[in-house]
Amino acid sequence: MRIGILGSGLMGGKLGTIFARAGHEVVFSYARRQQKLKKLAGDARGKARAGTPREAAQDADALLLAVHWLRIDDVLHQAGDLAGKVIVSCSLPMNADDTDLVIGHASSGAEELAKKIPQAKVVCAFNTVPSEVLFGVYQARRKANRPSLVYCGDDARSKALAAALIRDAGFDPVDAGPLRIARYTEPFALLVAQLAYEGKGGPELAYRFERFK
Numbered sequence: 001m002r003i004g005i006l007g008s009g010l011m012g013g014k015l016g017t018i019f020a021r022a023g024h025e026v027v028f029s030y031a032r033r034q035q036k037l038k039k040l041a042g043d044a045r046g047k048a049r050a051g052t053p054r055e056a057a058q059d060a061d062a063l064l065l066a067v068h069w070l071r072i073d074d075v076l077h078q079a080g081d082l083a084g085k086v087i088v089s090c091s092l093p094m095n096a097d098d099t100d101l102v103i104g105h106a107s108s109g110a111e112e113l114a115k116k117i118p119q120a121k122v123v124c125a126f127n128t129v130p131s132e133v134l135f136g137v138y139q140a141r142r143k144a145n146r147p148s149l150v151y152c153g154d155d156a157r158s159k160a161l162a163a164a165l166i167r168d169a170g171f172d173p174v175d176a177g178p179l180r181i182a183r184y185t186e187p188f189a190l191l192v193a194q195l196a197y198e199g200k201g202g203p204e205l206a207y208r209f210e211r212f213k
């Protein structure tokens with residue numbers, strides 16, 4: 001697939017690298033310095049390059065949205081027309097000092113995002129894991145017990161595409177249902193982040209969200 005990365009920080013930088021190593025064509029965009037995007041693309045060791053958000057969106061089969069909530073409007077504006085595009089969003093609707101969600105219970109960041117870009121197809125995924133675990137999960141992807149990762153969305157084709165990316169990253173995708181389920185998974189993601197960064201167990205606690213068969 002061709003994957004555009006909108007926001008090449010902790011999440012976008014790592015997931016973009018993983019997608020490139022898994023064989024996808026990746027365009028890294030949206031960082032404060034072009035040099036950083038070029039370095040990410042070089043270090044990814046796959047088919048990866050640096051570009052603008054507009055270039056990342058062009059011809060993309062999927063876009064990973066990985067910016068702070070306060071930067072969403074800016075990056076969407078720079079990306080241009082997103083009609084028909086699949087947007088896999090890991091962005092949480094955090095306040096400026098990252099202490100709390102600014103949307104919750106009656107809606108979610110994912111649902112508000114979908115309202116901003118009604119012609120795009122939004123899938124909420126990857127926001128329940130701290131970036132620290134991503135490379136380790138990818139490296140262990142051939143082991144029998146993969147950690148589960150929940151995702152949600154309203155469009156079946158876009159969800160299948162997101163599930164394929166989740167699998168490529170080394171997780172077992174768990175379909176949590178329609179996009180409105182993000183109002184429950186986003187507070188869960190914040191709890192997970194608090195456990196990971198403030199608790200004693202470290203980031204590895206965070207993705208032990210199991211599916212019982």
Ligand SMILES: NC(=O)c1ccc[n+]([C@@H]2O[C@H](COP(=O)([O-])OP(=O)(O)OC[C@H]3O[C@@H](n4cnc5c(N)ncnc54)[C@H](OP(=O)(O)O)[C@@H]3O)[C@@H](O)[C@H]2O)c1
Nearest residue numbers: 008009010011030031032066067068090091092127130131
């Ligand atoms: N980090 C996690 O473990 C984690 C886990 C779950 C969900 N999330 C969510 O994922 C999203 C991304 O988080 P993150 O930790 O990856 O954030 P981050 O490391 O700060 O990455 C955000 C990216 O946006 C870029 N950026 C910020 N301001 C900019 C500007 N004015 N112009 C151009 N680029 C700009 C940053 O550039 P620079 O690279 O130059 O700083 C960076 O590449 C957030 O919504 C967060 O809530 C994060």
